[in-house]
Amino acid sequence: MRIFVTLILASSALVASAAAEEPLLPAQPQTEAASPATPQQRLNALFTDLKRERDEEKARELANRIRLEWQDSGSATVNLLMQWAEKAIAGEKKTMALDMLDQVIVLAPNYVEGWNRRATLHYQMGNFRKSMSDINRVLALEPRHFGAIAGMATMLEAAGKNELALRAWQQFLDIYPSDRKAQEQLGELSEKLAGSRT
Incomplete structure (x- = not known):
């Protein structure tokens, strides 16, 4: 993932330097094909496409792009806690993961994936009532x-x-x-x- 982000940043820098060398052209009007600016606009566009898409493989790609949008909390600290929680879960340290996810929710109560990941962990631990409670919170937010x-x-x-x-x-x-x-x-x-x- 880091390599992918680094490649994107590097290619953006190349495009920016190439653009600086070119003579200025009159501004072109924005078209509807322009990429939506905010995360919410991107999500809305992806959900619209997902609802219309009938090809199973293309729909799966759209669903994965939606999941990627959900994963980014906008906070480096919260994103790091989520990564640590995932490592703890992979290492069968579920109680430790639960503590980290609790911290995620305290730091970012409107971050949908924090609630969703904790709901999944509660389910895996057999805490079905708590899992359903967290799912209700996820669905209230998204x-x-x-x-x-x-x-x-x-x-x-x-x-x-x-x-x-x-x-x-x-x-x-x-x-x-x-x-x-x-x-x-x-x-x-x-x-x-x-x-x-x-």
Whole structure:
């Protein structure tokens, strides 16, 4: 990731120096194709594209770009804590990871991925109620967070709340319609519910 960022910065510097050597041209009007300026504008554009995209592979690429947007907290300290938490989780030091994620949430209470990562960790530790509470916070901050919605649907189904799980998968597919696994989950739950009604 650092190499990728370094390459981007290096290429930006090259473009800037090349532009400085060229004679000034009249300013061109902004077009709609220009890259959105703020993270929220970029997210909105990506979600619009994700909803329209029917090709599974292209949709997956868009979903990954959305995840990358979510990962950057805008704070070097918070980003570092998130990296340390991931290393702790990978090293099976879940309690330590939980402490770090708690700190992330204290430092950046509106950072969606802090809540989402802690929800996932609570789930892995068997703290389903706490996981669902964190998922609710994620969705209050970002109602389109398809990862959190998938987690919620999985927990609802495990708890035998199939109708609520079905609604969650429908919500997921409204945001990310070409996700094959979600389509399969929705189909299986629909069949299960139809069978229980007959």
